[in-house]
Amino acid sequence: MKLRTLRKAGLLVALAAIGCGPSSPTSGSSEPGLSQTSLAAVQPGNTGRAVAQPKCLLIIAVDVSKSTQYTRSQALSTVFDLAMGLDAKRYDLRIYRFSSKTEEVYTGVPDDEDQFSIDLANALRPSDPTQGTNYPLMVETIAKVVAESTDGNVKIDVISDGGNDFQDAASIKRYRKAATQLDNDPKVSSITFWGVEPGTREQLRNLFADTGTKLHLLNSGQDLTEDQE
Numbered sequence: 001m002k003l004r005t006l007r008k009a010g011l012l013v014a015l016a017a018i019g020c021g022p023s024s025p026t027s028g029s030s031e032p033g034l035s036q037t038s039l040a041a042v043q044p045g046n047t048g049r050a051v052a053q054p055k056c057l058l059i060i061a062v063d064v065s066k067s068t069q070y071t072r073s074q075a076l077s078t079v080f081d082l083a084m085g086l087d088a089k090r091y092d093l094r095i096y097r098f099s100s101k102t103e104e105v106y107t108g109v110p111d112d113e114d115q116f117s118i119d120l121a122n123a124l125r126p127s128d129p130t131q132g133t134n135y136p137l138m139v140e141t142i143a144k145v146v147a148e149s150t151d152g153n154v155k156i157d158v159i160s161d162g163g164n165d166f167q168d169a170a171s172i173k174r175y176r177k178a179a180t181q182l183d184n185d186p187k188v189s190s191i192t193f194w195g196v197e198p199g200t201r202e203q204l205r206n207l208f209a210d211t212g213t214k215l216h217l218l219n220s221g222q223d224l225t226e227d228q229e
Helices: 008-017 036-040 066-083 113-124 135-148 169-184 201-207 224-228
Strands: 056-063 091-098 102-107 153-159 188-194 215-218
Touching: 056 066, 056 135, 066 091, 066 113, 066 153, 091 113, 091 135, 102 113, 102 135, 135 153, 135 169, 169 188, 169 201, 201 215
Parallel strands: 056 091, 056 153, 153 188, 188 215
Antiparallel strands: 091 102
């Protein structure tokens, strides 16, 4: 996995562009990151008592297989830039590490840069000693989280080269089923793979065939704003 450290400003622009990023509220304008359901809460006719608005859920999954150990620092920087600065009143955040298994390692929006850096290093720096990157399990885990979420909008970021080591028929069937579930969930606004290497794009596009404009496959020389041009 070859990842470059992306400028925080560029990442925040990318987040806002797909509807799940920080923005400055402007009177009379809609805010990126809020679903149509949440926007309805501030439409004419809904005056009076404050109406609770569904948040935007940002899910980040990081490949911690041994083959990614030499680019782990860059992956940590990308996670930091994606997550730091989110407004806790508007966003939920969940971070996962995955390889042979998928584990949730962080929940909640960070508010202290130093502590968040320490937390990320402790959770994501160690590599999984077991060989094999289980993409079907990772996508199944995320699909279950999304299905149970009450957030109004969900953005998914996977930091990995895209390589799946579980290619048997049963695993691919599970992988496709979970990908289709994400495709069909209207809460999901984007699914982005950061650091995709040659040879993995074809299978990702095939498995996430129904996502249309939701799916973004980025290599080490791209950011999301370039991909959308």
